[in-house]
Amino acid sequence: MDYNKLSKEELIQALRTLERDLEKEQQNSSEWEERAKKFKADHANYKKKEGERKETWKNEAQKELAEEMIEVMDNLERAILSAKQDSALLQGVKMVSDQLYEKLEERGLEKINAEGEEFDPRFHKAVEKKEEGRKVVEQKRQGYIFKDKVLRESEVVVGDE
Numbered sequence: 001m002d003y004n005k006l007s008k009e010e011l012i013q014a015l016r017t018l019e020r021d022l023e024k025e026q027q028n029s030s031e032w033e034e035r036a037k038k039f040k041a042d043h044a045n046y047k048k049k050e051g052e053r054k055e056t057w058k059n060e061a062q063k064e065l066a067e068e069m070i071e072v073m074d075n076l077e078r079a080i081l082s083a084k085q086d087s088a089l090l091q092g093v094k095m096v097s098d099q100l101y102e103k104l105e106e107r108g109l110e111k112i113n114a115e116g117e118e119f120d121p122r123f124h125k126a127v128e129k130k131e132e133g134r135k136v137v138e139q140k141r142q143g144y145i146f147k148d149k150v151l152r153e154s155e156v157v158v159g160d161e
Helices: 008-082 086-105
Strands: 109-112 124-129 135-140 142-146 149-152 154-159
Touching: 008 124, 008 142, 008 149, 086 109, 135 149
Parallel strands: 124 154
Antiparallel strands: 109 142, 135 154, 142 149
């Protein structure tokens, strides 16, 4: 449009039309900007929740693996205790047992140290009582914790010190 050929009234009308169009476009732009902000916030929330889900899944998988490996460690311990002599084979089995526990410990597994401790039913399971008292005098079976959750209580003998 050639504005030089328009009258004053036509210029005023064209200016008003342009101002209305500009206002509509600014409003449209604001709406798209709000949509983009909402999408960005939704995406950030999705990423956060997905990260939490992944972490939960990872921890659960590690916990299940630790539970299964506890049985393997029990069997290795039985093999070590049943050995009659200090042989190279026995040393190898001890090394494997130690390495297995070390790797599981790096991922959050802890042994429950029971002997000499006050009996605590959250961590200990009494399988025998020798005298009156609440001290753990002997540990019959090792207990384990994985990232603050008890996987298996220590089986213990309770009595006086």
